[in-house]
Amino acid sequence: MSPDFIQGIVVFVLAAFVGFEVISKVPPTLHTPLMSGANAISGITIVGAIIAAAFGEGAVAIVLGLLAMAFAMINVVGGFLVTDRMLEMFKKKPVVKK
């Protein structure tokens, strides 16, 4: 196995542990925004989509690139926007009422 590949596995495993640590404490109230926010982050595949779209050669590659761009951008733009819309609604009880 190439050093790059091994390094990739190291990064993958460490990042997964960071993910477990960071997320295990999220209160149930935030589960939906957490999921849609995480989902938006999985749109990181946009990076691969940009490269695929920019350097596609031939009709098949261009179609794949176009689709990959569109899918990934739906995920990124839609994911972050809808999460923001949801979180905007989460309010604490006004102190006056207590």
Add this chain to the structure above:
Amino acid sequence: MIALTYLLAGALFIIGLRGLGSPRTARRGNQIAAVGMAVAIGVTVVWVTDQPLSALWWVVIVGGLIGSAIGAVLALKVQMTAMPELVAAFNGFGGGASALVAFAEIVAVGTVVAADVKYATQTEVTVALSIAIGVVTFSGSFVAFGKLKGIVTGRPVALPGGPYFNLVLAIVSTASAVWAVAFNEPLGYWILAVVAFVLGITGVMPIGGADMPVVISLLNSLSGVAASMAGFVIGNQGLIIAGALVGAAGFILTVQMSEAMNRSLANVLFAGFGTEGAGPIDAGDKPVNSATPEDVAISLAYAQKVIVVPGYGLAVAQAQHAVRELAVALEEREVTVEYAIHPVAGRMPGHMNVLLAEADVPYDVLLDLDQSNPRFPHTDVVLIVGANDVVNPSARDDATSPIYGMPILEVDLAATTVVIKRSLSPGFAGIDNPLFYLPSTMMLFSDAKSALENIHEALLDL
């Protein structure tokens, strides 16, 4: 330098996810993650510009604009009750994009970009994994979407051969992946994609609507893993980090949701819960206390402490505003109103919390399972709106019940329980609910929204 910028993006994702852990910082967290994404996109564009090869910018821009427009419209138009469908769809697009990236990589073999990536066996393995996981996520998510939207039946659909059907598909897809990798045979990847597409469909079809919180969480996890695999394919650590984070996040939710139903993940995925009938329900003869909205209004008005238990029925009836208005009217009468939310209430983790937040219910009166149960014995009235299995005392008392052992909201410990339900029909699990026949239970047979509005009206007349 480029690699370090991706690391920066990864760090911003981690900080963002951390922010999502607390209601006060959540919105900021999401914005930080979005900045991380902008950084990643920006540095990729710079990298592409630096390549000696001229880039097909129109493909990037046209695809990007179409996707952004669709994503923005979906995100801004969606009703909060339809959030599970939307998240399922977004998961599907994410998984699909990762699979497409891997495909583009195979098609591009021989071009300049592919040539500087040393094509080693391990890269091909990740291509196969990226395609398999991405495509399963794609088709599985859209079946889940269909089930949530009601286009596809929410009932579990039995497959010929049961779980073995999918086992065979999994073996076939593994075989075609091995063929593709070991013999350098691109056709193998296409077969893999087709089989994975079918597997996504047949994998989700046997799973019932009430198990959707588990399925969506799992698909969420898979969309992250697919992105990570795509990162291995194109040799980009930004993707590997971000994908692994999402994979972990989705996996934690998957486990938590399974635990909230006292079932293993394997049981949720393969058991087809509810396909083998849980025995006929002899609900016919048992007496129930059927109540009018006026009866309910009276008991609410003279209570000191009321806990509302929302369920999927609340979402179906779009009754979140009606419940909030009723609660406000009660609070004006000095009645304390809180909300008890079961982890698997609704169709996705946290579904009820989002709906109630939309109706301006402050998040600090939303109680989780552990906070709620000690409070029920001191509660005068519990108002159950569209929930059933999560308040079924059989899960605690009846060792023969299929849901025995599932943690429930122990609403039967409260002085009075009001159940708003359209009919006596059993919930998803097909199990009768002894709660309905308790002397302390009042049944109000009606659509959740009109019931709440009628109670509200009756309350104002008191």
